[in-house]
Amino acid sequence: xxxxxxxxxxxxxxxxxxxxxxxxxxxxxxxxxxxxxxxxxxxxxxxxxxxxxxxxxxxxxxxxxxxxxxxxxxxxxxxxxxxxxxxxxxxxxxxxxxxxxxxxxxxxxxxxxx
Amino acid sequence: xxxxxxxxxxxxxxxxxxxxxxxxxxxxxxxxxxxxxxxxxxxxxxxxxxxxxxxxxxxxxxxxxxxxxxxxxxxxxxxxxxxxxxxxxxxxxxxxxxxxxxxxxxxxxxxxxx
Numbered sequence: 001x002x003x004x005x006x007x008x009x010x011x012x013x014x015x016x017x018x019x020x021x022x023x024x025x026x027x028x029x030x031x032x033x034x035x036x037x038x039x040x041x042x043x044x045x046x047x048x049x050x051x052x053x054x055x056x057x058x059x060x061x062x063x064x065x066x067x068x069x070x071x072x073x074x075x076x077x078x079x080x081x082x083x084x085x086x087x088x089x090x091x092x093x094x095x096x097x098x099x100x101x102x103x104x105x106x107x108x109x110x111x112x113x114x
Numbered sequence: 115x116x117x118x119x120x121x122x123x124x125x126x127x128x129x130x131x132x133x134x135x136x137x138x139x140x141x142x143x144x145x146x147x148x149x150x151x152x153x154x155x156x157x158x159x160x161x162x163x164x165x166x167x168x169x170x171x172x173x174x175x176x177x178x179x180x181x182x183x184x185x186x187x188x189x190x191x192x193x194x195x196x197x198x199x200x201x202x203x204x205x206x207x208x209x210x211x212x213x214x215x216x217x218x219x220x221x222x223x224x225x226x227x228x
Contacts, residue, residue: 042120043216045215
Protein backbone atom coordinates (compact mmCIF):
# COMPACT_ATOMS: atom_id res chain seq x y z
CA UNK A 1 0.00 0.00 0.00
CA UNK A 2 1.59 3.26 -1.12
CA UNK A 3 1.15 6.39 0.95
CA UNK A 4 0.43 9.95 -0.12
CA UNK A 5 3.25 11.37 -2.21
CA UNK A 6 3.79 15.00 -3.14
CA UNK A 7 6.09 16.64 -5.64
CA UNK A 8 8.22 18.61 -5.69
CA UNK A 9 9.44 18.68 -2.09
CA UNK A 10 10.80 22.20 -2.38
CA UNK A 11 10.15 25.01 -4.84
CA UNK A 12 11.32 28.60 -5.22
CA UNK A 13 9.30 31.05 -7.30
CA UNK A 14 9.18 34.81 -7.74
CA UNK A 15 6.23 37.06 -7.12
CA UNK A 16 3.73 37.05 -9.99
CA UNK A 17 4.67 33.61 -11.27
CA UNK A 18 2.43 30.56 -11.38
CA UNK A 19 3.07 27.22 -9.67
CA UNK A 20 1.68 23.70 -9.89
CA UNK A 21 2.00 21.23 -7.04
CA UNK A 22 1.19 17.54 -7.43
CA UNK A 23 -0.21 14.87 -5.17
CA UNK A 24 -0.74 11.14 -5.56
CA UNK A 25 -3.35 9.80 -3.19
CA UNK A 26 -3.01 6.68 -1.10
CA UNK A 27 -4.13 3.46 -2.75
CA UNK A 28 -7.88 3.00 -2.38
CA UNK A 29 -8.59 6.66 -1.61
CA UNK A 30 -10.83 8.75 -3.86
CA UNK A 31 -10.76 12.17 -2.16
CA UNK A 32 -7.96 14.70 -1.96
CA UNK A 33 -7.81 17.73 0.32
CA UNK A 34 -5.22 20.50 0.16
CA UNK A 35 -3.97 22.51 3.10
CA UNK A 36 -1.65 25.51 3.46
CA UNK A 37 0.57 25.66 6.53
CA UNK A 38 2.25 29.02 7.06
CA UNK A 39 5.25 29.24 9.36
CA UNK A 40 4.19 28.89 13.00
CA UNK A 41 0.58 28.15 12.11
CA UNK A 42 -1.57 25.09 11.77
CA UNK A 43 -2.68 23.71 8.41
CA UNK A 44 -5.49 25.71 6.82
CA UNK A 45 -8.02 24.01 4.54
CA UNK A 46 -7.83 25.22 0.92
CA UNK A 47 -10.23 22.87 -0.90
CA UNK A 48 -11.20 19.26 -1.43
CA UNK A 49 -11.68 17.26 -4.62
CA UNK A 50 -13.95 14.27 -5.07
CA UNK A 51 -15.05 12.71 -8.35
CA UNK A 52 -12.88 15.23 -10.17
CA UNK A 53 -14.89 18.16 -8.85
CA UNK A 54 -14.30 20.69 -6.10
CA UNK A 55 -16.16 19.52 -3.00
CA UNK A 56 -15.79 22.35 -0.54
CA UNK A 57 -13.47 25.31 -0.30
CA UNK A 58 -11.88 27.28 2.48
CA UNK A 59 -11.21 31.01 2.60
CA UNK A 60 -8.79 31.21 -0.32
CA UNK A 61 -9.02 33.45 -3.42
CA UNK A 62 -9.82 32.10 -6.90
CA UNK A 63 -6.16 32.22 -7.95
CA UNK A 64 -5.91 28.99 -5.93
CA UNK A 65 -7.36 26.28 -8.14
CA UNK A 66 -7.13 22.54 -8.42
CA UNK A 67 -7.71 19.48 -10.48
CA UNK A 68 -8.37 15.84 -9.73
CA UNK A 69 -7.66 13.17 -12.31
CA UNK A 70 -9.42 9.84 -12.98
CA UNK A 71 -6.71 8.02 -11.01
CA UNK A 72 -7.58 10.31 -8.05
CA UNK A 73 -4.26 12.17 -8.14
CA UNK A 74 -4.53 15.92 -7.84
CA UNK A 75 -2.87 19.22 -8.67
CA UNK A 76 -2.91 22.53 -6.83
CA UNK A 77 -2.34 25.57 -9.01
CA UNK A 78 -1.59 29.03 -7.70
CA UNK A 79 -1.54 31.99 -10.08
CA UNK A 80 -0.05 35.44 -9.57
CA UNK A 81 2.05 34.32 -6.62
CA UNK A 82 2.34 36.66 -3.65
CA UNK A 83 4.99 36.73 -0.94
CA UNK A 84 2.39 35.51 1.60
CA UNK A 85 1.90 32.35 -0.43
CA UNK A 86 5.20 31.11 0.97
CA UNK A 87 4.20 28.09 3.03
CA UNK A 88 4.17 24.32 3.31
CA UNK A 89 1.43 22.88 1.12
CA UNK A 90 0.02 19.61 2.37
CA UNK A 91 -2.08 17.14 0.47
CA UNK A 92 -4.27 14.64 2.31
CA UNK A 93 -6.18 11.72 0.86
CA UNK A 94 -9.15 9.81 2.19
CA UNK A 95 -12.07 7.64 1.17
CA UNK A 96 -15.24 9.68 0.84
CA UNK A 97 -17.59 8.97 3.70
CA UNK A 98 -14.99 7.37 5.92
CA UNK A 99 -14.21 8.56 9.41
CA UNK A 100 -12.11 11.66 9.95
CA UNK A 101 -9.32 9.52 11.36
CA UNK A 102 -8.82 8.02 7.93
CA UNK A 103 -7.20 11.17 6.56
CA UNK A 104 -3.60 10.65 5.54
CA UNK A 105 -1.18 13.46 4.81
CA UNK A 106 1.79 13.66 2.50
CA UNK A 107 5.07 15.25 3.58
CA UNK A 108 4.24 18.47 1.76
CA UNK A 109 5.78 20.87 -0.73
CA UNK A 110 7.69 23.79 0.74
CA UNK A 111 7.04 26.81 -1.49
CA UNK A 112 9.13 29.94 -1.19
CA UNK A 113 8.03 33.08 -3.04
CA UNK A 114 10.73 35.74 -3.43
CA UNK B 115 -11.00 34.37 13.27
CA UNK B 116 -9.20 31.51 14.98
CA UNK B 117 -11.88 28.92 15.73
CA UNK B 118 -9.41 26.43 17.23
CA UNK B 119 -6.71 27.77 19.51
CA UNK B 120 -3.66 26.24 21.10
CA UNK B 121 -2.39 28.99 23.34
CA UNK B 122 0.87 27.34 24.36
CA UNK B 123 3.38 27.41 21.50
CA UNK B 124 5.75 25.09 23.35
CA UNK B 125 5.97 22.67 26.25
CA UNK B 126 8.97 20.97 27.82
CA UNK B 127 8.68 17.97 30.15
CA UNK B 128 10.98 15.38 31.64
CA UNK B 129 10.93 11.82 30.35
CA UNK B 130 8.50 9.69 32.36
CA UNK B 131 6.37 12.62 33.48
CA UNK B 132 2.96 13.65 32.17
CA UNK B 133 2.58 15.98 29.19
CA UNK B 134 -0.66 17.98 28.98
CA UNK B 135 -1.47 19.82 25.78
CA UNK B 136 -4.47 22.11 25.68
CA UNK B 137 -6.86 23.27 22.98
CA UNK B 138 -9.84 25.65 22.99
CA UNK B 139 -12.51 26.10 20.34
CA UNK B 140 -15.19 28.68 19.75
CA UNK B 141 -17.61 27.06 17.31
CA UNK B 142 -20.29 25.07 19.14
CA UNK B 143 -21.11 23.25 15.88
CA UNK B 144 -17.85 21.33 16.15
CA UNK B 145 -18.62 17.85 17.37
CA UNK B 146 -15.57 15.81 16.47
CA UNK B 147 -12.02 16.51 17.56
CA UNK B 148 -8.69 15.01 16.61
CA UNK B 149 -5.06 15.31 17.62
CA UNK B 150 -2.28 15.02 15.06
CA UNK B 151 1.44 14.71 15.61
CA UNK B 152 3.97 16.15 13.17
CA UNK B 153 7.69 15.46 12.93
CA UNK B 154 9.95 17.74 10.86
CA UNK B 155 9.86 17.01 7.11
CA UNK B 156 6.85 14.73 7.54
CA UNK B 157 3.13 15.24 7.19
CA UNK B 158 0.84 15.24 10.23
CA UNK B 159 -0.17 11.79 11.44
CA UNK B 160 -3.38 10.95 13.27
CA UNK B 161 -2.96 10.29 16.99
CA UNK B 162 -6.32 10.12 18.76
CA UNK B 163 -9.85 11.48 18.41
CA UNK B 164 -12.98 12.10 20.43
CA UNK B 165 -16.62 12.59 19.59
CA UNK B 166 -18.66 15.22 21.42
CA UNK B 167 -20.88 12.49 22.90
CA UNK B 168 -17.90 11.41 25.00
CA UNK B 169 -15.78 13.23 27.55
CA UNK B 170 -12.78 10.91 27.46
CA UNK B 171 -11.03 8.63 25.02
CA UNK B 172 -7.97 6.57 25.79
CA UNK B 173 -5.43 4.81 23.59
CA UNK B 174 -2.39 3.44 25.36
CA UNK B 175 -0.33 6.31 26.74
CA UNK B 176 -2.59 8.91 25.12
CA UNK B 177 -5.85 10.21 26.60
CA UNK B 178 -7.99 13.02 25.28
CA UNK B 179 -10.47 14.83 27.53
CA UNK B 180 -13.32 16.97 26.25
CA UNK B 181 -15.16 19.62 28.26
CA UNK B 182 -18.01 20.76 26.02
CA UNK B 183 -19.32 23.43 28.36
CA UNK B 184 -15.90 25.07 28.44
CA UNK B 185 -15.22 24.31 24.77
CA UNK B 186 -11.89 22.88 25.84
CA UNK B 187 -10.01 19.68 25.17
CA UNK B 188 -6.70 18.37 26.35
CA UNK B 189 -4.28 15.62 25.39
CA UNK B 190 -2.48 13.76 28.16
CA UNK B 191 0.61 11.69 27.44
CA UNK B 192 1.69 9.39 30.26
CA UNK B 193 4.50 8.54 30.56
CA UNK B 194 6.17 10.94 28.15
CA UNK B 195 9.01 9.56 26.03
CA UNK B 196 11.74 11.37 24.05
CA UNK B 197 10.19 10.00 20.84
CA UNK B 198 7.06 12.00 21.64
CA UNK B 199 8.96 15.21 20.89
CA UNK B 200 7.06 16.73 17.97
CA UNK B 201 4.52 19.40 17.07
CA UNK B 202 0.98 18.49 18.19
CA UNK B 203 -2.04 19.90 16.41
CA UNK B 204 -5.59 19.92 17.66
CA UNK B 205 -8.23 19.78 14.90
CA UNK B 206 -12.01 20.00 14.79
CA UNK B 207 -14.80 19.18 12.39
CA UNK B 208 -18.55 18.82 12.19
CA UNK B 209 -19.33 15.10 12.17
CA UNK B 210 -21.72 15.50 9.32
CA UNK B 211 -19.12 17.23 7.20
CA UNK B 212 -17.05 15.36 4.69
CA UNK B 213 -13.80 13.79 5.72
CA UNK B 214 -10.85 16.02 5.09
CA UNK B 215 -12.26 19.41 6.04
CA UNK B 216 -10.58 20.02 9.36
CA UNK B 217 -9.95 23.21 11.29
CA UNK B 218 -6.54 23.12 12.93
CA UNK B 219 -5.04 24.96 15.86
CA UNK B 220 -1.64 26.63 15.62
CA UNK B 221 0.20 23.69 17.17
CA UNK B 222 2.22 23.09 20.34
CA UNK B 223 5.84 21.97 20.16
CA UNK B 224 6.49 19.31 22.78
CA UNK B 225 10.01 18.58 23.91
CA UNK B 226 10.56 15.55 26.13
CA UNK B 227 13.94 15.65 27.81
CA UNK B 228 15.75 12.38 28.63
